[in-house]
Amino acid sequence: MNANGGSSLRLPQSELTFGLAMMFISVIFSPIIDIFSKLAAATVPPAEVTAARFILQALFALPIMAMRGQWGVWSWRRSGVHAIRAGVLTLSMVSFVTTLQVMEVADAIAIFFVEPIILTVLSSIFLKETIGWRRYTACAVGFFGAMLIIQPSFQEVGFVALLPVVTAFCIAVYVMITRVVSHSEDASSMQFQTGIWGVVFSLILLALGRATGIAILGSVVPDPTATLYLLGVGVSAAITGILTVYAYRAAPASMLAPLQYFEIVSATIFGWLVFDNFPDAIKWLGILIIIGSGLYILWRERRFASKPVSDTSETAFTP
Template sequence: MNSTSARPVSSASDVTMGLVLMFISVMFSPLIDIFAKLAIVTIPSAEITAGRFAVQALCMLPIVIWRRSFADFSWRQNLFHAIRGAIITVSMISFVTTLKYMAVADAIAIFFVEPIMLTILGGIFLKETIGWRRYSACGVGFFGAMLIIQPSFEEVGYVALLPVVSALCIAIFVLMTRVLSHREDPWAMQFQMSIWGLLFCAILLFLGQGTGSDLFDPVMPDGRAWFYVAGVGAMAAISGILGVYAYRAAPASTLAPLQYFEIVSATIFAWLVFGDFPDAVKWLGIMIIMASGFYIVWRERRFASKPVSGTSEATLAP
């Protein structure tokens, strides 16, 4: 493939499919955090992250073999996948650590500086066309997220910065996924990311053994903890592959506002599992987020026939 040529713009049907897949992905992805919060009581963050990658790789392996995706593996792209694995490892450990001290909905809401970062970075590095309406939708959605959690940085201290670190990592990760998704098989991409992430976690756990660190000192999980870690990996595999196909169909900046739906499902799951029921202000925030997301769906469905991206695949190529 000539890396200097522009990728064809997304069609109306492609953008619609990307929006649908992203919606399903973000509605289920908070289950990753629910299982992680249950596991973090007894298991260090790096071990939960390693468990996620191990389960994710096992889920991907049969499909990769069946699709013969190994033939698509490229040494040229290995550095790219290694960077993606390192970035997602830092993001996961940061966010799982946050869950030990904060409620799921609070941590996810702070994390939602990520779509704003993604929209801006998408315009800078992927040269995606971003209008004031999408910027406005991101801003409105972020305002709704803040209404839900009513954050107090004085109460949680430096821990409140960890979701921001996680958000920046994910924004970079998504940009890299956006480029790779047009070159490689999505299942192979998820498998390679998981292998690299598992390798990095193994190194951290080896170095942290015996230190007493609640981040890196490994422990032997009990029966229930094994189930929680498996749940983290399974939900990550499902939401991850849906996300890859979504970014394959539509521009990152188009999909970014839909990620605010994650706070809606996170609030529901947190209430069902931990009994955290939103107050009136939080429900107002949920309605604002939903209105913002539905507006993006409606607008992109109506105007998807217009060019929305002229991304050059050379932009982030190694």
């Protein structure tokens, strides 16, 4: 037993490496969700983009669950946990898609990257994960690099620039819960249940939008091009979501958090390729800082992978 009352265990290096690899792949391709979301949001309200994502996410996981005979994993007790995950994820996506309507993808993601810092603090408080000063420093350095990329201007977009912070907090909560339940549930099952609950919450928001006339909660009939964009949102979200679940099953959240900064690198590249937003010298400096921070975390965690890592999946938050 450790000082916090949870058990301790030694995670195999192969398991940690697998978790790091899954997270790296996930964050590299994650901005594809945002690229498709921004394209769709030009003609489709954010709440409808969110609903499309969850519907397709659930449909994507449905055949996988059927083939693996996992219908028995559904229970009201666990569904409550997935409802919470879906609720914060729904709020996060509506907030972020609203941001993408007026901001570039890389800029919005850069503001969002207060999330690893929030996650690190929440993991320390609620999951009792051991956080050293080097890891905190790496997060801070990565955040500094993110700020060099974004060069935020609240004068241009106003309060909308704060919405990625709302997204960041929601995702930190989502990831923390995912870290816990991923030990005892299958990745496709988790994606399916989150998708189902996400559809429920999204439909509620769409109904609210119809009743109140709030633009971001409205609904339209998408044209064929927008439909393809919505399909891209759902498929890419389902794939990256499953990769993330496997990552958090294999490695601690506080270890994986700094790797998420690589998402800004890929977001910048995709933004350049799709929207012709080529980074200036300051943004390239920020990218180099982020890469350096991430590589340092990879090196350090591989070197000290044999050290005990607190596992409080059964004591800190029981689903």
